[in-house]
Amino acid sequence: xxxxxNYIDRKSKVHDLTGATKFVCLLLWSFAAxxxxxxxxxxxxxxxxxxxxxxxxIRVKDVSFMLGxxxxxxxLNNVLxxxxxxxxxxxxxxxxxxxxxxxxxxxPTKEQLxxxxxxxxxxxxxxxVVILFVSTTNPSEFAASLNKIGVKYSIAYSVALALRYxxxxxxxxxxxxxxxxxxxxxxxxxxTLINRIKSAAAILIPxxxxxxxxxxxxxxxxxxxxxxxxxxxxxxMGRPFKASDILAMAFCVLLVVIAALLNIINKSRFYNxxx
Amino acid sequence: MRKFxxxxxxxxxxxxxxxxxxxxxxxxxxxIPNTNISIQYGVLAFISAVFGPIAGLLSGLIGHFFIDFxxxxxxxxxxxxxxxxxxxxxxxxTKKMDIEGGVFTGKNIAIFNIAQVISHIxxxxxxxxxxxxxxxxxxxxxxxxxxxxxxxxxxxxxxxVGTLLCxxxxxxxxxxxxxxxxx
Numbered sequence: 001x002x003x004x005x006n007y008i009d010r011k012s013k014v015h016d017l018t019g020a021t022k023f024v025c026l027l028l029w030s031f032a033a034x035x036x037x038x039x040x041x042x043x044x045x046x047x048x049x050x051x052x053x054x055x056x057x058i059r060v061k062d063v064s065f066m067l068g069x070x071x072x073x074x075x076l077n078n079v080l081x082x083x084x085x086x087x088x089x090x091x092x093x094x095x096x097x098x099x100x101x102x103x104x105x106x107x108p109t110k111e112q113l114x115x116x117x118x119x120x121x122x123x124x125x126x127x128x129v130v131i132l133f134v135s136t137t138n139p140s141e142f143a144a145s146l147n148k149i150g151v152k153y154s155i156a157y158s159v160a161l162a163l164r165y166x167x168x169x170x171x172x173x174x175x176x177x178x179x180x181x182x183x184x185x186x187x188x189x190x191x192t193l194i195n196r197i198k199s200a201a202a203i204l205i206p207x208x209x210x211x212x213x214x215x216x217x218x219x220x221x222x223x224x225x226x227x228x229x230x231x232x233x234x235x236x237m238g239r240p241f242k243a244s245d246i247l248a249m250a251f252c253v254l255l256v257v258i259a260a261l262l263n264i265i266n267k268s269r270f271y272n273x274x275x
Numbered sequence: 276m277r278k279f280x281x282x283x284x285x286x287x288x289x290x291x292x293x294x295x296x297x298x299x300x301x302x303x304x305x306x307i308p309n310t311n312i313s314i315q316y317g318v319l320a321f322i323s324a325v326f327g328p329i330a331g332l333l334s335g336l337i338g339h340f341f342i343d344f345x346x347x348x349x350x351x352x353x354x355x356x357x358x359x360x361x362x363x364x365x366x367x368x369t370k371k372m373d374i375e376g377g378v379f380t381g382k383n384i385a386i387f388n389i390a391q392v393i394s395h396i397x398x399x400x401x402x403x404x405x406x407x408x409x410x411x412x413x414x415x416x417x418x419x420x421x422x423x424x425x426x427x428x429x430x431x432x433x434x435x436v437g438t439l440l441c442x443x444x445x446x447x448x449x450x451x452x453x454x455x456x457x458x
Binding site for chain 2: 030034037077080081083084085088092119122134154155157158159160161162163164165166168169170173194197198200201204205207208209211212214215218219222223227228269
């Protein structure tokens with residue numbers, strides 16, 4: 001339960017950055033990685049993100065199960081792309097070079113393999129940063145810091161409320177589910193699909209009704225304390241920006257600029273070595 | 276109720292928490308390997324219908340973001356945004372309904388279900404695949420098939436779970452003029 005979000009509390013340069021900075025950096029970094037398919041740039045991003053790991057004192061061992069998830073996801077996606085569109089590379093790069101003397105729809109081409117390599121790199125360039133963000137950002141501080149980067153505080157407060165009530169809802173779901181199972185509802189593969197969804201509803205209805213009561217109680221309590229009266233509010237977990245925060249954000253802005261420039265230089269989102 | 280009140284803030288937070296817990300921990304096997312039925316969309320449709328489009332949009336956005344966040348496989352913005360769009364569209368489509376006042380009868384059930392089918396199709400067959408193509412340049416036929424499968428499963432679960440939730444919740448609310456003066 002305590003490790004729901006995989007946050008790992010250590011002392012490091014990356015942990016020292018505020019949650020807002022890390023969130024902005026994550027957005028900019030992902031945007032840069034999504035924006036261009038330039039192989040050289042993606043390779044550079046991947047190398048950079050691997051340097052960030054020792055800097056943040058996160059070991060591969062700490063995040064190995066997350067990497068496992070990612071690997072399965074990545075392989076599945078690559079296989080699907082190949083099955084659905086074995087000539088996708090040719091469409092993008094405009095040439096068609098068959099390998100191993102094979103021809104036909106599913107024959108491997110240089111372009112297709114290069115496309116898969118790029119597709120693979122795209123994950124590799126963006127996912128380690130997400131894993132870093134997840135493991136170095138305290139969720140409560142993240143909610144507090146959203147307000148600082150211009151998100152309305154009522155929305156930031158919703159995020160904080162969600163984080164506060166996830167464990168409660170989870171516990172409640174568990175209790176109701178056990179009570180209903182004791183009364184004989186079947187959720188496993190033995191029941192038919194429609195029955196399974198129906199029994200899910202038998203658990204959900206009590207869960208939703210208690211949650212609605214909770215909405216009532218919490219909003220009354222907040223209203224009594226004057227929530228929403230002032231234009232600003234302070235945060236228990238909030239921290240001020242430091243020089244390193246500004247520097248990190250500036251660096252990520254630079255990454256986006258480079259990605260945009262590369263798209264102009266390449267005249268498309270792809271780096272094309274075949275022409 | 277249609278402005279951004281304290282109640283909307285709280286409903287958004289708790290709605291997102293529900294969405295997260297159901298999406299992250301409740302796995303109902305569908306029979307197809309590695310595919311679980313996501314009942315959270317039934318709940319999201321219910322939240323949108325009761326608390327309006329803003330609560331629906333933000334519950335979907337925050338809840339889905341945290342699901343991706345906690346799995347650690349990267350945040351799939353295209354799908355996160357599609358969830359948010361579904362919540363928002365449902366909120367607008369059900370704006371005239373008065374579930375809070377205990378009314379959810381035949382005509383409302385029909386509108387609710389037509390709205391959810393259209394919203395799911397907009398979210399999963401139009402928005403999610405289009406963003407997938409824009410962001411990741413994936414082949415079109417792959418992402419549209421994924422979108423269609425997702426929409427189909429979600430429509431089925433929302434039809435059952437969402438409708439049942441609305442009926443059950445409306446039944447707990449006292450109706451207007453439900454008390455009569457006795458002479």
